[in-house]
Amino acid sequence: MRAAYRVEIRKLLRSRVAFVATALLGLLLPAMGLGFYTVAVSGGTGSLADKAAALLTGEGWVGYLGQVDQIAAVALFLGAGVVVAWVFGREHSDRTFPSLFALPVGRGTIAGAKFVVLIVWMVVLSVLIAVVALILGVVAGVAPWDTGVVLSQLSRLVVISLGAAVLSLTMGWVASIGRGYLSAIGTMSVIVALSQIAVLFGTGGWFPFAVPGLMAVAGMEGIPTLTPIQLVLVPGLAAASMWLTVGWWRRVEVV
């Protein structure tokens, strides 16, 4: 089992896809949040300023990190989803899949190792986003320091980022049964569109992919309060997709 982890860690560390996703999400995402917040509180007029102001969930650290939350809720699903899709789909696209048969290490173990390595990467990425957001907020002087508020908002950011990221684990299953990462990339676009529709119809809480977005705007006017069951559906869906994927890898044939 350790062998599968060592191999998957090395593959992820050497992958350009994971490197670019980590850099873009870890650095650019908090910077975008700061940019939107700055525009929102600038008092300027224009469509961007109006939209940014409409998405403000509060003032100071709450407002700034709220902007980062909202971007993270979508960007983490898409960005992490590309990495998840690549980790599983590349075995087909690069035609390395047959090499994973007839080994002492089972394919279910290999698929499980892929998920564990991805989850660890998602945790590290979510914490990195929070740390970068903190540094940018301090450097930009968004508001006077308040330890309680900052820590609470950063924890919320980590939870939303991680929630959005673990939902993208479902793409491991899509990339596996689709035998390539393109199927998962296409599916993610459809899911983002469906999330918007579910929120518009007021049923977003029951559509797990919309839950991180709803968490990011919780407390705003017209946003429903999420129930514990709706929150549990997020890790539940991720766990179910991992179970399905590992089962598929155990049973699948090379065709």
Place this chain on the structure above:
Amino acid sequence: MTAPIEATRLTRSFGAEFAVDGIDLEVGTGEIHAIVGLNGAGKTTLMRLLLGMLHPDSGKARLLGSDTQDATSAVWREVGHLIETPFAYPELTVRDNVMASALLHSVPPSSIGAAVDRVIEQFELGHWAKRRARVLSLGNRQRLGLASALVHEPSVLILDEPANALDPAGVVFIRDLLRQYAGEGAAVFVSSHHLDQLARVAHSITVMHRGRQVGMLDPGGIDLEQSFFEIVHQFDMAIREAQS
């Protein structure tokens, strides 16, 4: 004593078409058994069945006496294979690729370094050891795939067109390597399009056509190519007669 590689009435179809149709085969210890056939004859499907990559519709595929559908890690530890695409992750260096294969083939951690060094030297990959696999030529990717298939010193070898993309020196090297493995007691099952290559190395040659075992070639025969086409032609004629 059970042969290390064994197929018994092995059958697999895709839709209405039989890719492998009732194949019986044994490859004994220290034997090099080659399989030849035209494109689409079913050679790769047969190898995939032997390696558990496909489930048979009927019949059995056994390696070291175990059904490949439920073989244990101990059995797979003894198997080395290269089917179609080499074990070569483009983002990993040559050395990292071989090391990954060694890990997945359960080479003990204390022996991995030496095992990797051995095959990198054996396959003359030292110059590229620190380069990523994506920059390798086709021939060197094939060498990497073979190095990865052999890093754990398997006693059962299943190789689909192992000389693919290799230069003449590489082909000679592969022939010597197969002889060496068989000489040390490995069972080797190999496919190739090049009859001359096989004649120089195989102990027995099976001709496969339309998913069936249609004859054997004598590796010491004078004109293997002519014999091959005669066997294939006779089979096609017999099929036509049966259908008319």
